[in-house]
């Protein structure tokens with residue numbers, strides 16, 4: 001029976017992906033990853049309550065993508081406990097939003113109601129926030145933590161597994177360019193003092209959330225072929241359209257969020273195919289990529305007609321540049337190797353201090369004695 005691991009499954013789209021998989025795949029095992037035991041247990045309770053008659057197994061693992069130690073340990077735990085992963089959903093995501101640029105908001109709405117609700121440019125974001133690991137926080141939470149996790153578990157996904165990334169309609173080509181940030185990014189902050197590593201980690205980016213999604217798209221196109229050749233694992237790129245979830249609600253005052261949510265339905269009624277509105281409809285493309293073997297080069301979006309009838313929309317990753325893709329792929333692999341070496345060294349040091357032989361590696365009491 002298939003095993004699906006879903007990051008960020010305690011709310012929004014991640015929870016909806018779990019629901020849709022349970023509805024579509026009889027006997028599936030769902031492993032949710034959350035940042036705390038309380039959130040994980042609550043998620044499992046909600047799933048059990050919703051599907052009392054379904055044959056399924058539910059489990060969880062703790063994962064904080066903002067900590068590379070947590071990502072490394074979780075990958076190890078998933079491999080040891082489950083031995084096989086069929087679907088890996090790289091879904092969790094965050095933005096460092098600090099408010100709205102009201103002037104830009106007014107301008108966006110003046111230029112077009114639906115466009116302003118589809119491709120907003122008015123979300124203000126903090127620039128340069130680093131994680132405790134010293135990496136760009138948004139970069140680590142949305143892209144690098146997932147990339148590390150994926151690389152670690154690929155061996156147990158061999159021959160038929162699927163990796164499914166959640167990207168966004170907001171993966172604007174102008175939001176990220178590598179290694180020269182000024183090439184397409186119009187509003188980069190202090191680019192003169194930046195290094196390629198700062199650019200990759202979105203540390204000088206005024207739109208780090210959108211940049212992280214563009215980076216995801218580039219990385220997908222640059223890497224899906226080699227992943228398939230090495231592991232026979234299919235990697236897919238999806239987006240949920242636009243739905244009202246905590247990623248917005250957490251950063252807006254409640255009346256504003258509900259007003260915006262209502263506007264999503266109005267936009268849909270006026271013909272916007274992207275306003276899926278609910279996370280359940282937004283999760284369609286994530287489910288589709290699990291159950292259908294479609295072309296990996298495409299980006300699969302969830303859409304609806306004005307009455308909310310669902311549809312899959314195939315898109316191209318816009319303005320993909322192969323040279324940039326190769327550079328991004330190499331930089332991500334280099335960073336992955338650097339962190340893997342560092343974390344494994346820490347593991348070995350910990351084991352060599354132990355008085356009993358370590359069951360996982362050859363270090364421990366055997367070495368000391």
Ligand SMILES: NC(=O)c1ccc[n+]([C@@H]2O[C@H](COP(=O)([O-])OP(=O)(O)OC[C@H]3O[C@@H](n4cnc5c(N)ncnc54)[C@H](OP(=O)(O)O)[C@@H]3O)[C@@H](O)[C@H]2O)c1
Pocket residue numbers: 007008009010011012013014034035039063064065066091092093094141166167168169170239240241242243244245246247248279
């Ligand atoms: N909603 C939309 O319209 C939309 C559109 C395009 C793309 N997306 C993408 O969809 C994905 C899911 O977002 P959502 O809309 O469902 O928002 P959400 O309800 O806020 O869900 C985000 C999930 O990610 C988790 N998460 C955040 N930071 C994390 C970290 N450092 N480590 C581990 N987990 C972390 C959150 O956990 P906590 O509860 O602990 O914070 C939560 O479970 C994201 O990648 C987002 O970019 C959403």
